[in-house]
Amino acid sequence: xxxxxxxxxxxxxxxxxxxxxxxxxxxxxxxxxxxxxxxxxxxxxxxxxxxxxxxxxxxxxxxxxxxxxxxxxxxxxxxxxxxxxxxxxxxxxxxxxxxxxxxxxxxxxxxxxxxxxxxxxxxxxxxxxxxxxxxxxxxxxxxxxxxxxxxxxxxxxxxxxxxxxxxxxxxxxxxxxxxxxxxxxxxxxxxxxxxxxxxxxxxxxxxxxxxxxxxxxxxxxxxxxxxxxxxxxxxxxxxxxxxxxxxxxxxxxxxxxxxxxxxxxxxxxxxxxxxxxxxxxxxxxxxxxxxxxxxxxxxxxxxxxxxxxxxxxxxxxxxxxxxxxxxxxxxxxxxxxxxxxxxxxxxxxxxxxxxxxxxxxxxxxxxxxxxxxxxxxxxxxxxxxxxxxxxxxxxxxxxxxxxxxxxxxxxxxxxxxxxxxxxxxxxxxxxxxxxxxxxxxxxxxxxxxxxxxxxxxxxxxxxxxxxxxxxxxxxxxxxxxxxxxxxxxxxxxxxxxxxxxxxxxxxxxxxxxxxxxxxxxxxxxxxxxxxxxxxxxxxxxxxxxxxxxxxxxxxxxxxxxxxxxxxxxxxxxxxxxxxxxxxxxxxxxxxxxxxxxxxxxxxxxxxxxxxxxxxxxxxx
Amino acid sequence: xxxxxxxxxxxxxxxxxxxxxxxxxxxxxxxxxxxxxxxxxxxxxxxxxxxxxxxxxxxxxxxxxxxxxxxxxxxxxxxxxxxxxxxxxxxxxxxxxxxxxxxxxxxxxxxxxxxxxxxxxxxxxxxxxxxxxxxxxxxxxxxxxxxxxxxxxxxxxxxxxxxxxxxxxxxxxxxxxxxxxxxxxxxxxxxxxxxxxxxxxxxxxxxxxxxxxxxxxxxxxxxxxxxxxxxxxxxxxxxxxxxxxxxxxxxxxxxxxxxxxxxxxxxxxxxxxxxxxxxxxxxxxxxxxxxxxxxxxxxxxxxxxxxxxxxxxxxxx
Numbered sequence: 001x002x003x004x005x006x007x008x009x010x011x012x013x014x015x016x017x018x019x020x021x022x023x024x025x026x027x028x029x030x031x032x033x034x035x036x037x038x039x040x041x042x043x044x045x046x047x048x049x050x051x052x053x054x055x056x057x058x059x060x061x062x063x064x065x066x067x068x069x070x071x072x073x074x075x076x077x078x079x080x081x082x083x084x085x086x087x088x089x090x091x092x093x094x095x096x097x098x099x100x101x102x103x104x105x106x107x108x109x110x111x112x113x114x115x116x117x118x119x120x121x122x123x124x125x126x127x128x129x130x131x132x133x134x135x136x137x138x139x140x141x142x143x144x145x146x147x148x149x150x151x152x153x154x155x156x157x158x159x160x161x162x163x164x165x166x167x168x169x170x171x172x173x174x175x176x177x178x179x180x181x182x183x184x185x186x187x188x189x190x191x192x193x194x195x196x197x198x199x200x201x202x203x204x205x206x207x208x209x210x211x212x213x214x215x216x217x218x219x220x221x222x223x224x225x226x227x228x229x230x231x232x233x234x235x236x237x238x239x240x241x242x243x244x245x246x247x248x249x250x251x252x253x254x255x256x257x258x259x260x261x262x263x264x265x266x267x268x269x270x271x272x273x274x275x276x277x278x279x280x281x282x283x284x285x286x287x288x289x290x291x292x293x294x295x296x297x298x299x300x301x302x303x304x305x306x307x308x309x310x311x312x313x314x315x316x317x318x319x320x321x322x323x324x325x326x327x328x329x330x331x332x333x334x335x336x337x338x339x340x341x342x343x344x345x346x347x348x349x350x351x352x353x354x355x356x357x358x359x360x361x362x363x364x365x366x367x368x369x370x371x372x373x374x375x376x377x378x379x380x381x382x383x384x385x386x387x388x389x390x391x392x393x394x395x396x397x398x399x400x401x402x403x404x405x406x407x408x409x410x411x412x413x414x415x416x417x418x419x420x421x422x423x424x425x426x427x428x429x430x431x432x433x434x435x436x437x438x439x440x441x442x443x444x445x446x447x448x449x450x451x452x453x454x455x456x457x458x459x460x461x462x463x464x465x466x467x468x469x470x471x472x473x474x475x476x477x478x479x480x481x482x483x484x485x486x487x488x489x490x491x492x493x494x495x496x497x498x499x500x501x502x503x504x505x506x507x508x509x510x511x512x513x514x515x516x517x518x519x520x521x522x523x524x525x526x527x528x529x530x531x532x533x534x535x536x537x538x539x540x541x542x543x544x545x546x547x548x549x550x551x552x553x554x555x556x557x558x559x560x561x562x563x564x565x566x567x568x569x570x571x572x573x574x575x576x577x578x579x580x581x582x583x584x585x586x587x588x589x590x591x592x593x594x595x596x597x598x599x600x601x602x603x604x605x606x607x608x609x610x611x612x613x614x615x616x617x618x619x620x
Numbered sequence: 621x622x623x624x625x626x627x628x629x630x631x632x633x634x635x636x637x638x639x640x641x642x643x644x645x646x647x648x649x650x651x652x653x654x655x656x657x658x659x660x661x662x663x664x665x666x667x668x669x670x671x672x673x674x675x676x677x678x679x680x681x682x683x684x685x686x687x688x689x690x691x692x693x694x695x696x697x698x699x700x701x702x703x704x705x706x707x708x709x710x711x712x713x714x715x716x717x718x719x720x721x722x723x724x725x726x727x728x729x730x731x732x733x734x735x736x737x738x739x740x741x742x743x744x745x746x747x748x749x750x751x752x753x754x755x756x757x758x759x760x761x762x763x764x765x766x767x768x769x770x771x772x773x774x775x776x777x778x779x780x781x782x783x784x785x786x787x788x789x790x791x792x793x794x795x796x797x798x799x800x801x802x803x804x805x806x807x808x809x810x811x812x813x814x815x816x817x818x819x820x821x822x823x824x825x826x827x828x829x830x831x832x833x834x835x836x837x838x839x840x841x842x843x844x845x846x847x848x849x850x851x852x853x854x855x856x857x858x859x860x861x862x863x864x865x866x867x868x869x870x871x872x873x874x875x876x877x878x879x880x881x882x883x884x885x886x887x888x889x890x891x892x893x894x895x896x897x898x899x900x901x902x903x904x905x906x907x908x909x910x911x912x913x914x915x916x917x918x919x920x921x922x923x924x925x926x927x928x929x930x931x932x933x934x935x936x937x
Binding site for chain 2 (some may be wrong): 153
């Protein structure tokens with residue numbers, strides 16, 4: 001065996017809090033990577049995976065630093081070498097492929113200038129050879145028209161092209177180790193598939209080692225042979241892809257896999273109760289980081305941090321390994337049943353067209369029609385129905401939702417609610433009673449909740465607006481709302497900043513419910529959340545529908561989520577409807593080529609066929 | 621792109637037209653007319669009549685506005701009431717002096733402000749930043765006449781190195797002017813640098829925290845190159861308009877500084893015009909100032925367009 005390319009021993013990253021107490025972002029991580037090996041680091045947001053990745057390049061985000069432990073790349077510690085050596089190492093020996101290539105490329109420099117910068121620093125090529133090398137690299141990453149690409153500025157490229165440029169730039173220094181920080185997260189599914197295929201090919205052909213960081217285990221398993229699961233700053237389980245996915249041992253790994261909505265599985269994803277503590281709240285506590293969410297947690301888990309153990313060909317950090325191995329990962333067996341839906345349409349959208357271009361006088365005189373973002377879309381939602389609107393970015397799905405909400409003017413077409421209320425006009429022109437019936441939940445709860453108002457005030461606002469209530473009734477109403485979204489009453493006095501992402505989204509849903517709406521418009525409301533939390537929100541939405549018979553219009557780019565949650569689905573491409581129908585039918589047997597392409601693009605982690613998929617519910 | 625520029629140009633012309641209307645009607649709304657105002661107590665009988673005839677005040681307002689506007693578009697500013705000279709000859713040399721003073725201050729001050737702002741951002745919250753920011757805020761809060769007076773007492777009275785006030789004819793040759801304006805330029809620079817430097821600092825701090833600067837660092841780019849190639853051009857984009865405003869402020873004749881240093885510029889001329897109640901002159905200066913602001917803002921917008929690749933190609937589409 002050759003010496004490993006990268007070794008990490010007992011590495012802790014963080015900062016010193018008040019009283020000089022260490023606050024850990026990454027805690028006691030051990031790992032090693034041989035040349036040519038591919039390792040995937042999986043974890044939810046805030047688990048420290050990006051900090052760990054950047055530390056491999058000797059980079060710490062402002063305020064963070066190495067608290068203990070050692071790192072070694074090719075025999076040298078990137079934290080101890082001179083800044084000159086470090087500059088040679090970064091982009092040369094190891095190269096980073098960043099999360100959002102669009103933001104990682106300097107906007108005022110042409111692509112060529114940025115490519116040549118790397119060649120100048122990290123290759124022995126003569127300046128005359130730089131241009132041909134750029135073309136060669138662009139062909140390697142399959143960029144169309146490489147000559148033209150070089151002349152462009154970053155914003156003139158599509159998201160997928162920007163990501164390819166970032167990959168080409170990383171390859172320019174011929175690195176032995178590629179570090180990837182969620183390189184496909186901002187991309188559409190079909191683009192993601194292409195980029196993943198490219199990465200697989202690069203690994204195979206160039207034999208470059210990779211550390212691939214992602215929150216998405218389904219993407220990781222496409223590219224990596226080794227998988228490490230991170231939770232609260234620690235690697236809790238690490239092993240080869242096949243065995244780890246087929247038989248997860250750590251309770252968190254089991255929970256994570258069970259919480260992922262998957263295509264063609266008629267069961268609900270199972271949420272993990274609670275949410276991961278953020279580093280500041282974790283502090284330097286001594287117990288197992290997962291103990292507060294773990295179903296198997298004992299007193300020992302709260303008191304001491306588990307030592308890593310080798311269990312079944314892998315490496316696990318858990319006190320209760322035996323119990324975890326024995327207790328199987330179970331997905332709850334609830335079949336998704338569409339309730340008996342009435343025949344009456346609650347919302348009818350007929351021949352809707354929307355354009356973001358304002359019709360200017362000159363254009364109108366010349367007879368130019370404005371460019372429509374949404375063209376001739378017709379659909380309906382029945383009472384109590386959940387309709388999913390899927391499509392890639394630019395498909396017009398959010399535009400349709402905004403138009404129904406009255407935030408965007410339509411060009412033509414009719415929108416009616418319960419056959420009587422006309423929703424074609426903008427929100428200012430709607431009667432209060434009509435406003436009440438349609439509520440909106442936004443994608444990002446951080447931006448949609450006023451940070452200076454308490455949760456109680458936020459929930460009272462729609463109650464004051466739509467209903468005249470006595471103060472005591474109002475209070476009871478707020479309590480009831482919190483209760484309906486499974487939040488404790490004590491949250492009334494808190495500010496949004498004191499809540500976690502999932503909790504904030506619950507508040508946003510409660511605010512929509514306060515108006516007693518007939519239709520709730522949901523704009524990608526789970527895409528900013530971690531999977532284990534997303535599953536809980538999906539469950540909540542289904543429960544609310546069952547209780548109150550409210551209809552939902554659910555916009556999402558995630559096909560698996562839509563299949564899990566929705567009764568019917570509308571597939572959009574370029575502002576037009578490609579396919580519509582009941583979820584059960586469309587997903588089983590997609591008719592349109594675009595739907596088929598979308599479904600094929602979903603990376604499915606299918607580690608095993610569950611034997612007990614249908615009828616066992618484990619309650620511990 | 622061309623269409624965008626054309627649109628901006630049309631807007632600029634329309635703005636100026638509106639301004640000319642406002643200026644004209646403001647003067648029109650004052651009680652009495654220009655001759656009455658100028659002659660004061662002597663405004664009666666033959667004298668008033670002659671003055672009115674000479675300046676064509678008997679015509680209705682719209683005719684006079686049309687005359688004035690047509691004259692302006694042909695480069696004829698009109699005639700002063702007090703100094704029976706064409707206004708061009710009165711305003712010309714003084715405006716030149718103000719431009720010389722303002723441009724010198726801008727040429728010294730703007731690069732200095734960018735340099736200091738970038739330095740302050742790079743050393744954020746450490747000693748160099750604290751010192752630069754402290755001095756900048758100090759200069760910003762102290763009024764120009766105090767700064768000017770302090771500089772005079774230090775450099776002229778105490779050290780005796782530089783003349784305390786400018787003694788020259790309005791149409792003195794360029795070299796003469798340059799040799800006399802060291803202190804006024806210093807005063808203006810001190811005031812102006814602070815504004816621009818604060819803005820550059822803030823913008824630079826944002827850019828230094830951006831993904832692309834971090835990425836350039838992780839590509840192994842040296843610190844100097846990160847700052848000069850990746851950070852600074854992006855940090856300057858939002859400051860272009862502020863810089864243009866500052867230049868317009870300088871060109872507008874910085875009244876207080878011109879008075880303190882007895883400098884024959886447009887600022888002092890405007891004060892004199894008002895105290896003489898020479899309305900045609902006031903009108904002409906007001907319009908000149910407005911065109912300056914409009915013109916410089918137009919240039920700043922176009923410059924921002926040229927320097928920012930994103931705006932540039934949006935114009936194409």
